[in-house]
Amino acid sequence: MALALLEALNLHVRYGGISAVKGISFAVEENEIVCLIGANGAGKTSTLKALARMIPSSGEIHYRTERIEAVPSHDLIGRGLALVPEGRGIFARLTVAENLAMGAYHRRDATGIADDFERVFALLPRLKERKAQVAGTLSGGEQQMLAIGRALMGRPKLLLLDEPSMGLAPLMVEKVFEVIRAVAAEGMTILLVEQNARLALEVCSRGYVMESGLITLADSSAALLADSRVRAAYLGE
């Protein structure tokens, strides 16, 4: 197996007296698409926020060649670790193009940014058509695409996606997942968090199941899709 791009060891997240993540360990290899599935409240968002250093945690987080527990979140963006948060976090009053430009703000090489716009627009033609539109007036699915596009503007090595299907109509969910497939096909490494286990396992090669702050199952997507516990708890069977 290749060297892991990301590895968490014994990760814990606590909110006051509440323990949301209770000592989980997992890894994502370079060029892998891995999912973390689980019910609402399982601790998925807390895990991603801890990886992106947006909330404190204990345990080890290895990213590329270093330990990142003490690295501030804004420095991680420059090192290629990008989180597309639950709820998207776009700037509603800015245009699509302005939102995308924000995704490249940390970069010093202004020359490459025009190329990045072209690359992102090629993956997300809906955004190109709407580049002058104020982001707050986009549909939910378009906002999710914008959030992904903005992260791609920073030329990430690792994309952390938190519930990209949340709140979207089924047709829009399909379109957003087509984008995720296209990004994956370009060789991006992705850690995908989803309550929609079927969709997530269909795009990922491997998955972890999280329940009440613990990882309870870890296997290939094919094995998880066939697992009676997963089928009963997450696939509505």
Ligand SMILES: Nc1ncnc2c1ncn2[C@@H]1O[C@H](COP(=O)(O)OP(=O)(O)O)[C@@H](O)[C@H]1O
């Ligand atoms: N800011 C917070 N303060 C206190 N408890 C929180 C906070 N954020 C999340 N939690 C709690 O942590 C647990 C895990 O939440 P979360 O990581 O958002 O789960 P998921 O993303 O899997 O739905 C839940 O019990 C939730 O209520």
Ligand SMILES: [Mg+2]
């Ligand atoms: Mg969540």
